[in-house]
Amino acid sequence: MKFVEKLNAAVAGNRSLVCVGLDTSPELVPPGTSVLDFNKAIIDATADLVCAYKPNMAFYEAQGEKGLEAIYQTIKHIPKNVPVIVDAKRGDIGNTAEAYAKALFIQLGADAATVNPYLGYDALEPFLKYADKGVIILCRTSNKGAADFQSLPCDFEGKKLPLYEVVAIKASRWNTNGNVALVVGATYPEELKNIRQAHPDLPILIPGVGAQGGDLALAIKYGIDAAKRGIIINSSRQIIYASKGADFAAAARTATQTLRDAINREIAKL
Numbered sequence: 001m002k003f004v005e006k007l008n009a010a011v012a013g014n015r016s017l018v019c020v021g022l023d024t025s026p027e028l029v030p031p032g033t034s035v036l037d038f039n040k041a042i043i044d045a046t047a048d049l050v051c052a053y054k055p056n057m058a059f060y061e062a063q064g065e066k067g068l069e070a071i072y073q074t075i076k077h078i079p080k081n082v083p084v085i086v087d088a089k090r091g092d093i094g095n096t097a098e099a100y101a102k103a104l105f106i107q108l109g110a111d112a113a114t115v116n117p118y119l120g121y122d123a124l125e126p127f128l129k130y131a132d133k134g135v136i137i138l139c140r141t142s143n144k145g146a147a148d149f150q151s152l153p154c155d156f157e158g159k160k161l162p163l164y165e166v167v168a169i170k171a172s173r174w175n176t177n178g179n180v181a182l183v184v185g186a187t188y189p190e191e192l193k194n195i196r197q198a199h200p201d202l203p204i205l206i207p208g209v210g211a212q213g214g215d216l217a218l219a220i221k222y223g224i225d226a227a228k229r230g231i232i233i234n235s236s237r238q239i240i241y242a243s244k245g246a247d248f249a250a251a252a253r254t255a256t257q258t259l260r261d262a263i264n265r266e267i268a269k270l
Contacts, residue, residue, distance in 0.1 A: 003112050003134030003179055004203060006083045010051045011229050013081065016260045017267075019205070020046055020252075021087070021236025022055040022074060026063060028241060030248060035063065039074040041249040042240055046256045047079050052111075054205075054234055056087040075109055083111040085205070085232070089138065091116030091123045098126040105133045112136055114183060114205070117167055121174065131177040134203075139171065139195065140164040142185025142208030168195050172202060181205060184223070186214025186233075193222035204231050209259075210238035216259075220266040228267050235259055 029038040060067035090100040104113045112134025150164040186208035208214035223231040243251030
């Protein structure tokens with residue numbers, strides 16, 4: 001099954017556009033609980049409320065061998081009907097890019113991965129060739145420093161466009177296998193609106209709601225597609241660290257359900 005098909009099935013089945021970010025740090029889990037057991041408990045508590053999970057490679061690589069084993073086993077524990085987006089932000093060329101794609105899609109078993117387009121098409125081609133896997137291209141990220149490059153004006157095909165819009169245009173043209181999506185932060189709603197209007201069919205992964213201060217209502221209003229889906233609203237810390245105590249899994253479920261219901265209420269207004 002292609003990534004978008006699996007995503008849409010999870011959206012419909014769980015009535016959810018929530019993606020839980022599994023950005024798990026050993027020092028933030030309850031004492032005596034391993035990262036893997038923490039993740040398993042979070043997954044077990046929330047799997048019927050989400051459209052995807054998004055483990056971030058950095059948190060597991062930083063733990064060394066134990067962390068890499070944890071992300072492998074975490075992904076295996078995620079129900080097969082829920083897509084896994086590995087947030088790796090890879091971007092290189094040649095054999096290196098091919099190795100990154102194989103590592104994420106074949107070895108880890110990710111349904112999708114985030115990639116960095118800075119090196120151009122040949123950095124993304126090895127990922128795009130996996131037609132059933134999602135390739136989620138960084139476009140307008142949620143961080144404050146994003147404007148350092150992403151807003152720079154570019155001369156492109158006779159027009160003056162900010163770089164992030166050029167990235168979106170290129171991404172759309174590279175979508176020959178129907179497996180391309182974009183990352184656009186909730187912290188930049190006007191940019192999100194522009195991208196959705198220009199690219200009505202591309203799925204958009206939206207970080208920045210919650211801890212980074214993105215406006216949920218605007219993210220939905222400006223990001224949703226004609227089918228009232230097409231967005232993946234990520235929340236990490238707000239969910240997985242909703243409680244620091246032994247009730248962390250129950251608290252994560254409550255936080256996930258609260259976000260899911262808030263999203264659905266906003267969608268109902270449209």
